[in-house]
Amino acid sequence: MDFSLLGQLLINGLILGAIYALVAVGLSLIFGVLEIVNFAHGQIFALGAFAMVALSNFLGLPYIAGVAASGLLIAIVGWLLYEGLLQHLKSGEFERGIILTLAIGMVVQNTLLATVGATPRYIDFPELYSRFEFAGMGIEQLRLTAAVIALVVLGGVWWLLMHTRFGMAMRALAQNPLAATIVGMNPKRVAGHAVILGMGLTGLAGASLAPLFTVHPLLGVSLLFKAFAIVIIGGLGHIPGAAVAALIVGLAESFAGGLGSTVLQDVAVFALMIVLLQVKPLGLFGRGARI
């Protein structure tokens, strides 16, 4: 067995998992607080990647500044979407939430297709081509930076949820909406915060991955399902669960692709989800979820 290959796949998987975690935590947050499965999540990811292309190719922003600015920009998009559309949904209207977010996704994706086109774009940062090498393994500076950003942001989100009023309100609303309202929380306000944060995280993930791949409007389509799978594996609405499941999926993909073949990558995610739901129907950390 080639240990440097295994090591390399481990590194790749962990990095991929960290970025998936951003996407999945965003999805989980929106689901937990609003009970909306955000079907526009993949398109929001692509929007983040395009924001990055625009900010760095046209405004010349460096990597970290571009990622931060894109994340912020998409958070604003999230705020607009909440104020304009999502806040009108009442609780228990699960199907309407799906259809509404699906419609948002349709508009975002096809506006991108009609305006910037389907031809792939790319960003060339010099950091992409500088590497750290050790023991036959290697990692691009950019990939490492992306992973570090993901971990720092995830840590920040964790702190926000556990130690601030802002975050605690979100958790309270997710756990017991009735009690949260009784103690005087404004559910609309808290839900708005969850959408802003959830979409911002996803936009950030799209932006941080943009320079590694070529960017096109359909970039988020395959990601959406991966994010669903992660959230289901972790237990719906369970935020640390989503982060752990993201790492597992990232690793599974990396090893399936590296030891098997590229086509096995997608199969691995599916197989993982199906097997897990047989053993633990509510996901790894599911606590009798509401769905």
Add this chain to the structure above:
Amino acid sequence: MTALAASFKERAPQRYALVALGIAAAFAVVAAPVLAPNTYIIKIGIMTLIFAGLAQAFNLIYGFAGQLSFAQTGFWGIGAYVSAIGSQRLGLSPWVCLMIAPVLCLAFSGLVGIPALRVSRAAFVIVTLALTLLLQLVARNWTEVTRGPMGIPGLPPLSISIPGVAELDGANPFHFYWIALLLIAPLLMVLYAIMATRTGKILLAVNQDEALARSQGIDVVSWQLFAFAVSGAACGLIGALYAFHLSIIEPGIFDMYYTQMLLIIVIAGGAGHFWSVLGASLVFTALPELLRITPEWRLVAFGVLLAVIILAMPRGFGGFLEDRRLRQWRRRM
């Protein structure tokens, strides 16, 4: 009572107009290949028929049984692949494929429906979506059978040849329209029969208040399973038909695009209403073609419309008509 009778009498001319309109519409639908000036128009007609059938199948499971299913695209894809693999790779007659597809989809949707309908409404959405994506994955990667992303091209035409009675060449779109009509029209009648009679009312009742329906002794899951399986079989049949229209099938058949089309048609038309959904199939399939809107901007417009309708008029055009009728009726009483 007399007021009601009077109101009927009063509305008689309106009724005649409606009947006349119906006859004219039916005539136009049957005579479309004669009236259509070119192949482009008749192909829009074929797509309208296909989406009309598909939308009613989706209406049955979503509009009546209240289950938002993403699996219908999956069943229609299975139907299409049955046609492609059967006729092109196994050398079966296209008509045999057309018979296998709905039977297979009936069995398959029944099999999937039993576990899927036992979970909550929300989990049902995710399970059905996962099913369609899984099917697409299989179509893309089981290259030995499906040829993967290369697709299966060169399907034989679906023709009818009964010497002396009918000679319809499936490769000719004008003829294919009639073949499609011959399959879609009975299918719509069956679906209408289910929706307009007691079955439809039971499904609506279950949809509105599941607990109440259960307390009335209605076996909720069985009725939902019935709707899911019938809808699945219908989608399979239409998918099989569509494959012969395209003459090629590739994994794109499982695309979310088709689900989006079904959603806009059924929701704008009014979930749980037959006629307004039928009208919406025509509007949303033919109008954008005739207005020559590019596919991207069309989907942008549909997305905006879908969002507006779901927020402002969630019961669609059919719901609006029903409300108006009720209001008028109340005033008369």
Add this chain to the structure above:
Amino acid sequence: MRVSRWIYSATIIAFLSSAAIAQDAVPIGMSSPQTGGAAYLGQHQRQGAELAVAEINEAGGVLGRPLELKVQDNQCNPTQGVASADQLIDVGKVVAMIGGLCSSVTLAIMPVIERAKIPLIVDVSTNPKIAETSGAGGNTWTFQINPSDAGLAVALGDYLAKKGSYKKIAFVGEDTDYGRGGHDALKAALAKAGIEISAPDFFTPGTADFASVIARLRSEKPDAIALYAVGDELNFLRQYRAAGLTIPITGRIELSELQASLIDAGALDGATSVFPYHPAIETEGNKAFVAKFTSKFGEAPNYQSFEGYEAVKVLADAITRAGKVDSAAIREALVSTSYPSLLDETIKFDDHNQAHNKAVILRVDGTKVVVESTSGT
């Protein structure tokens, strides 16, 4: 009053004569990706064809009538390809067609044009199945003017065998008729030369992340990587470069300005590729073509532009020899084509309607693409 009547009749005459020209034009179709991952290639194919149409029309058209090129987008997707062919035949009323660039699209279009009895000139797609099923293979309406993967693989196999430094080659290709056909042909050709080719890795077109394949390649340490992709090669090669791999690339990728950012950085030094064309080919005809194309479009032509150009020329030649604008007569005339290609080879169709134009081996020398050799196919 008089003036207005004069204007009126002049307008009518102008209208009638413009209508006459429009009616007079000979419509030929092109199904080509104008959007999607292969749009760049499709647009260049279109430009090549437009240049040829402009030249022909300046010289008086065919049979005294101008040519009119109608282009339909196929997005490199087989279903869209069939729809585009239907549109060209039903609405465009084209007498012949060129297309569909991507192999899977071409194979999907072939039954459509056969049923409609419209000749199809295949100019860019290389899957061997196209020629196998054409002419004596059954579909007498399809004609291929570019060499197929089989011919190109033999040329590459010969070159690599002569080069002698590669013993084990890894194969990475897109999961389409291009990648799969390319793999089979290359495997057969390399087996003769005693070169081993690894289990192929086919990826779905549009794949974003190649990290796993690249990790595997790094560990397998093949002597070369044979890459077969149309549209995804830039994404793969950028990640290849980022991963610091130095295993030479070979196979069938276009070493054109698409890959310029990588070639200029020296990241592809030593890469080889077999291709049917390169603008640096030194024939009189090609030099003139490159000059004309560059002056018209402001950039050098690529493989797609060259084939789009020659496809129109071959078609115009057949229409002229047919003597009438009739699809069946054009097909008849195409069978006996003998047209001088810009690459100093004569385009003649064999019994599978396959012409045997030259294959070019390209090599990246530092930051420059050079024509290593040309050979028959």
